[in-house]
Amino acid sequence: MLKVRKPYLVFLGDVALRSDAKTGFGLRDWCGNDVIGEWALPEAQVSLELPRMTPPQAAAAGAGSLVIGVAPPGGQLPEAWIPTLRLALESGLDVVSGMHTRLEQFPDLVQAAKRGGTRLVNVRHTERAMPVGTGRRRSGKRLLTVGTDCALGKKYTALAITRELSARGIAATFRATGQTGILISGEGIAVDAVVADFVAGTAELLSPDNAPDHWDVIEGQGALFHPAYAGVTLGLLHGSQPDAIVLCHDPARSTIEDHPHISLPTLGEAIRRYLEAGRLTNPEVCCVGVAINSSSLSDQDWGRYREALQAELDLPVCDPLRGGVATIIDLLQT
């Protein structure tokens, strides 16, 4: 398994949308002790509110890697970022990328890494061959976070659930499926970077047989309702064969982000569709709660929203960042 040199300087490029910087926010919130600062191009409109440091300043302060903390759609590395990455490599920092574009495709970066004695690290790429899915049931318990859309809290929710299970003395492992999760947890496989035929098989590999009472809490990807990524979501669902799903949603959205012509389903409909698909590999799959990203709601509105939704769905509704996920774990323990 790949080792990433901590601590990190997080680079935000020229990011315009908060949701595109979810890697950066994830690192700040879930391994904050390992992040010593942030850096961005002048055009950037998002900040992690961490100390701003140039790559040489971060290197002098002890950083091991510059981590690209922004995931633009399609994962292509913009040319405008190259000078900053070159500077980091020459200053003694590894450059760590979770994007589809391999850093080695840029001769400038390869040469800068040679000059700096540093490394180009592609978290999204895996060299090992992945297996085809078998559909075989595995021992142990599994929970998968799923969503009405991308980028609305599936990783956060899985991390919060893992934390809460551990706090209650229940054996649990967070299983990372995306670059940020891998950077946070130190292991995992970026399932969306696997050749399409092997997504379900990769998910099977990610949560192998385990003790009967152990919970694997698997970070979901994409959404069944996303016109580009639903296939990854479905393969991950089938390979994970979860006993429990938690649906993640952001009430500020009524359409798929960047696809205003595609409406989100209702939450009840979304749960129905995920369970229908999930039954293929685990006929007992059930939904144990809804995790809301309520950042757009006032305290009063959030309270009203939550109560109405709980009554409608007859399920625990929570915001991992606003009150935690205890009610979901309560249901899981019954």
Next chain:
Amino acid sequence: MLKVRKPYLVFLGDVALRSDAKTGFGLRDWCGNDVIGEWALPEAQVSLELPRMTPPQAAAAGAGSLVIGVAPPGGQLPEAWIPTLRLALESGLDVVSGMHTRLEQFPDLVQAAKRGGTRLVNVRHTERAMPVGTGRRRSGKRLLTVGTDCALGKKYTALAITRELSARGIAATFRATGQTGILISGEGIAVDAVVADFVAGTAELLSPDNAPDHWDVIEGQGALFHPAYAGVTLGLLHGSQPDAIVLCHDPARSTIEDHPHISLPTLGEAIRRYLEAGRLTNPEVCCVGVAINSSSLSDQDWGRYREALQAELDLPVCDPLRGGVATIIDLLQT
């Protein structure tokens, strides 16, 4: 999109079993005008009953490529085939392979291609970067074949529908998504070999904007009900945004092939699930027929089965190899 140079010389290696030469037979049956001959090693026990030509004879007769028309034992290219492939490359023929093994792994072939000014073409691999799906509606009409399982006639059905549309003077293009289909049509993309994030985007690329009355007939892959490949199927469905689907089924199967613990859905349920998923990118998607691989049924049983199913589903039911697909095209034209 990958383009293959026609016409073909089909190479059968040292094949012993007819079933191992199904690529060769598929080429003969579906693009016979593009196949000018066959060649094999003296040990071969199967023939396509086409004119036998050495690679230099085929090149002199105008062939563009030698196509490997046989699945080698273990999926690996046997050393014994190399001299023939080298001769083809030096005679002016591209060598085209649908195997997992890349032809570039053989230095002899790389050098022969250089000497001959010819190409090594790995149909199963794609070098170009694929785009992320957009969900944008495209002009022209699209039909996608889907299945209750893998390997039960989705390619044959799509080819038969394309032929029937053309025979009626309706503009139609077969869009290949697997290696045999690509060899038949001379172009296409093996969607299951694409990185998972780009399956829908690849499918969008495969059937671009077209004339309003033009039909793209897209070869389906996998099945929504397959524990390993459903993700590929869903991405292909979303990116294809079909106006019409045709469900393919083999009545001899009650479970997913090689997965006896997973039952097939009923045909009505399968259609409902495909339409439900397909509406995401084309709200008007409808099912225009069912294509049955009836090889396990007697004439009498097939007649009974077909009539019962037609009554149950209120849709045309046909076997492309036993009476053709005319009833489906009739419905498409209404």
